[in-house]
Amino acid sequence: MTAADLLDFARGPALWFSLLVLFAGSAWRVAATFRLGTTPDLAEPRSTRLLAGALRGIFGRMITKPEFRRGRGFGAVNGYIYHIGLAVIAFGFLPHILFVERLTGLAWTSLPGWVVYLAVGPTFIALLLALLYRMTDPVLRLLSGFDDFFSWFVVFLPLLTGMAAIDGWSPAAAPGAAPIYPGPLAIHLLSVELLFIWLPFGKLAHAFLAFISRGMTGASMARKGAVP
């Protein structure tokens, strides 16, 4: 198999398969839990503004309340760095947008190249520190298992392979044109596909579960008149 064949595979069957697993798996992860159902709450509510409570839960918890900032500040700041960094790289980098456009027809304005390049360094370091922190902190060591380390790996790998593939990309090339180095690009794509395949099964599913969990707690707290 040549590098070009590998790229065809990564752009073709592997991509479609990984997307299928990503969407079907995620849908099942939500649906299987949703169908468990719940019993209606018979206690008289103090407030019926449940949606407002859910939204406060969802958005309010994006930033830790000052009272709870004591301890683990490093983990929190580091977490912001790699979440924002990954978002900048994944959604702001022009080739990624062109790739999505080719697949779906959807496109948006890219960030200037230097912003994306600047985000790579801190993201890379923050992810490495996150791993180190997980391996050395007694609480995180106790909580962590295969899922935690594998999830870290499937996030780190695309960053690494992406850095290797970047050489072959030129902003001047037409979208979909044959890349100069198909091998690294194929490997980068395959690593992203591994992330897609793993996402619904492990803790990366917090990408959507976080909103559901925060929303539910927010609504139930609001019902009692407590702070969501």
Added chain:
Amino acid sequence: MDTFATQSPLFEDRARAVLASVAAPDARRAAQEFVAQADRDAAFQLDACVHCGRCAEACHFYLVTRDPRHTPVYKLRPMLKAWQRERAPFAALRRWLGLTPPAVTATELSEWSELLYDTCNLCGRCTGACPMGIDIAGLVRRAREGMSVAGFAPADHYKAAQRALDTGSPIGLRWPALKRQIEIQEKETGLKIPVDAEGADYLVILSSIEIVGFAETIGALARIFHQAKVSWTVPSVGFEATNIGVQMGSRDVAAALLSRIVEAALRLKVKYVISPECGHAYSALRWEGPNLLGMAYPFKVVHIVELLDQLVREGRLKTRGKDNRRLAFHDPCQLVRRGGVIDEPRRLLAGVSNNTVELPSPGVANFCCGGGGGVSAIHRAEPLRFAAFACKQQQVEAAGAEALVTACANCRNVLEEAIEQYESTLPVLGLTELIAQYLEPDPPAALP
């Protein structure tokens, strides 16, 4: 009412069956209940943890011991395992791949009895800190259902539940004891305390700790209600407000105990039931009760602090003079953080204090007294609970408080015990009593 009366013995029978489980602990039964407890909302939360460890820093037990096992979400491990094994979204796939987590064992559950009971006040501070919005305290409450029904709750909880079912009170206190206290308070205040008065507006129930340790609260209520012209009564049956069932995590025991209060309310045809100064009693009666009994109440539940605040705002309750000490309010977790009664106690306190100070992280981020969630009823947990009090003690010192005021008799009792352990003399006051102390005196009776 009739339907309810026919259901009551059922609650009682089921509760006694739960207590019998202590004779033969059964890990499989516990696992079944863990899975049953993971309904939609609970399961989404169990599933959302990213193992970030933030909840550890919120929990006073972890903060004082630095034992990683005291990380709040770790306390849920057996429940999580059982759910992942049986009901999680990809449980069948895992089984097919041979990746199913092992079944929970009796040894494991005995170890977790300490983690789920001795080191958790159900205070919900961790819930506030979790970036994923996981209500860890709510999940611990659910996990306790599995533990208690299968014989893994602390022995002290089964004993207290037995006493509560047999006598009406977790410490074995019966009506004659309350009657005596009522008579003493009637003498002290010169006011009649109505007992079993059918058709009264408000039913006053009490906690055993109040009756035994802070009986002046009864006199305080009599004086307050006299001034505010509130029609009220105390029931001779169903007067105990605390609920060991909610603390040990048994819905059956909780329902049996709650049904006695509801029966009293229905019998006396009251419009309101007042939850006394007790955090978990409020939570049991106000938020859990209707769901445990399967009925919306035909009466309303108010916490005494809510009612006092309402009476002050309506101008029916007037105070005169103020306390000059630096008073800090200790927030009962179930009332404030988890019950939504946040501003009322502070408004009331400001009305009778010239010098209110806030502890660091007040209100929804307060530290528990260390004895909530049934911990104060576990004898073996005493050293840990006193150790956990260090968090509160530091806050009291930082604020320079000269006295603590609270609205929960259990908090008050636990705080007093811990303060004594720390060789301090900080007074702890009940809010209701404090208000009564500053009541505007009655105008002199007009001459005939």
